[in-house]
Structure formats: C-alpha cells, structure tokens
Amino acid sequence: MSSFIAPLANGIVRKRISGPNDTELLAYRQLMVDPHAIKVVPKFLGVHQVAGEHFIDLHNMLHGFTEPNVMDIKMGFRTFTESEVSNTALREDLYQKMIAVDPSAPSADEHARQAITKLRYMQFRENMSSTQEKGFRIEALRMRGCSPVTDLKTIKTDHQIRTTIGHFVNGRRSIAKDILKRLRQMRTLIEKSEFFQRHQVLGSSVFIVYDDQQVGVWLIDFAKALPLPPGTKVTHRRRWQMGNCEEGLLHGFDELIRTMEAVQQQAQHSSVRHQSRATDV
Numbered sequence: 001m002s003s004f005i006a007p008l009a010n011g012i013v014r015k016r017i018s019g020p021n022d023t024e025l026l027a028y029r030q031l032m033v034d035p036h037a038i039k040v041v042p043k044f045l046g047v048h049q050v051a052g053e054h055f056i057d058l059h060n061m062l063h064g065f066t067e068p069n070v071m072d073i074k075m076g077f078r079t080f081t082e083s084e085v086s087n088t089a090l091r092e093d094l095y096q097k098m099i100a101v102d103p104s105a106p107s108a109d110e111h112a113r114q115a116i117t118k119l120r121y122m123q124f125r126e127n128m129s130s131t132q133e134k135g136f137r138i139e140a141l142r143m144r145g146c147s148p149v150t151d152l153k154t155i156k157t158d159h160q161i162r163t164t165i166g167h168f169v170n171g172r173r174s175i176a177k178d179i180l181k182r183l184r185q186m187r188t189l190i191e192k193s194e195f196f197q198r199h200q201v202l203g204s205s206v207f208i209v210y211d212d213q214q215v216g217v218w219l220i221d222f223a224k225a226l227p228l229p230p231g232t233k234v235t236h237r238r239r240w241q242m243g244n245c246e247e248g249l250l251h252g253f254d255e256l257i258r259t260m261e262a263v264q265q266q267a268q269h270s271s272v273r274h275q276s277r278a279t280d281v
Helices: 023-031 092-101 108-113 118-127 158-169 173-192 194-198 249-280
Strands: 005-007 012-017 044-050 053-059 069-075 136-142 199-202 205-210 215-220 224-227
Touching: 012 023, 012 044, 023 044, 023 053, 023 194, 023 224, 069 158, 069 249, 092 118, 136 158, 136 249, 158 173, 158 249, 173 205, 173 215, 173 249, 194 199
Parallel strands: none
Antiparallel strands: 005 012, 012 053, 044 053, 069 136, 069 205, 199 224, 205 215
16 A cells, blocks of 8 residues: 655644554554653654545644755664565565666575575665665755755765765754754653664654754654564664564664764864855955
8 A cells, every 4th residue: 555645734744554453553652652752753643534544643744844954864774574574485586676786786696596585685775775884874855945856775885975964954063963962862762762662663764854943853654663572672773683673773873873973063164164264355
C-alpha cells in the first residue's frame, strides 16, 4: 500500500495506515505516554476511518514556518527488518540489480553463481551511501524557492556530507547551532526513553526545518518500530548481527552530531573571515 500524506487545516497532517493494528499507530500511542519520547516526535492527534481507509493525524511540522528549508535524514546503519533478509536463497534478480548499479560489486563467487542473497543486496545498497558507516544518510532536502533534491543516496564521504549539510544551513552559524542543540537534546531523551529501550526503530528519519525565525527538528516514521523479543536489549549503537536487533539509531545521532559540530565550526570560521575582510576594507 502506498503511503499517503495530506496536509489539513489547523496545522494537522493526515497519513494513511494499514488498519487499527498498524505498527506506526501502535508506536505513536506508546510514544505519546512516554515522557521523554513525546518530546522527540511530532504530536499524535488521533486516528480516523474514512471511506474504509484508516489514517493517523499528526502535527504538521511545517506549520508556523514561512518558506522553510527542509532536510530528511534516514537514521540507522540498518533500515531493513531481520525478517526481510532471513531467507538465504540465492536470487538471480538481485544479482542483476546489483551489476546494473555497479558491475564490479559482486565477488568472484557471486559472479560465478550469478545470484546473491537478499541480505547481500540490501547491505550493498546501503553501503552506497553513508548508512553503514555513519548510521545516517541524507535522503532529501529542499531549499526555499527550489525544487526538492532527492538524488543524494551516494553522498558518503565526510566531505560530501559536510558540504551538503553546510549548503543546507547556508553558512548560517545560528541555524547550525540551534540544530546541534536540538540533536543533542533528542539524543539524551532517546537514551532515557522506555519506548526506545523496548523497540528496534528501523527506517526512522530526522526531519529538520528552519526559516528566518525558527528551527524545528523531530524524529519521524515509525512504520518499522518493532517491539523487542523478550529478554533482548539494544544499545542502538552496537553493530548489527542477525538476531541482536541493533539498528544503530543512536550511533547515527552520534555521527550526525559530530558532523553538525564540524558544520557549525566551519560556519563560524567563514563568519570570522568575512568580518575580517569587511574590517580590512
């Protein structure tokens, strides 16, 4: 089922879900009663059934902003569920998809078999971006007055990431500072949250929006927020191995915060150089 999201009046956005037992609906109901998690996510405003379809209403994060700049950052070094890749069957179609992107990617054995597993393909795909190393990747951004930019999945190196985020904050030190402050706050809240201690949270995104007056940052997308099996604990930082349920959410926050610190420092140096040139003139 395709995801359908529509803005309504009064700062509400409506998102289609699969039904009354939808994973994201169950997640938001628990997030709203967690005193730490509720401060990290958009406010959940209810569930509705319209013409046989189910929807959740959420706070529209763009409400109150004027011509905002927006960035979506996919979090974690694993965005697929373990059940998606538990089948170890070799698949020719995934081999063909791999070589269509990068003919040199398969090993000699994989070339000989002309087939790979689903896990191999998913890890190959995520290794094209900064996902596996950094625990986050830049999914999309939109600058004021410009069309959205979505072809960012090969942004991988430190330089590429910092340049892209630096472009997004437009060299504005105050914006970088406010985003950094909020990211640190969110990380602390997630570390304290019982919800995040009880769930693996796959495919979530950090959603950043700012205009000339204010900055907003939230964690969104909980369609794959899965309760942990009994007796399983996660750090959200350890590397994933089949069965340990780690997804790297907090590892991604750590790396994103380091990146934003570098971007803020760069913006500060640029500001100092600009002031120095102005003084010289």
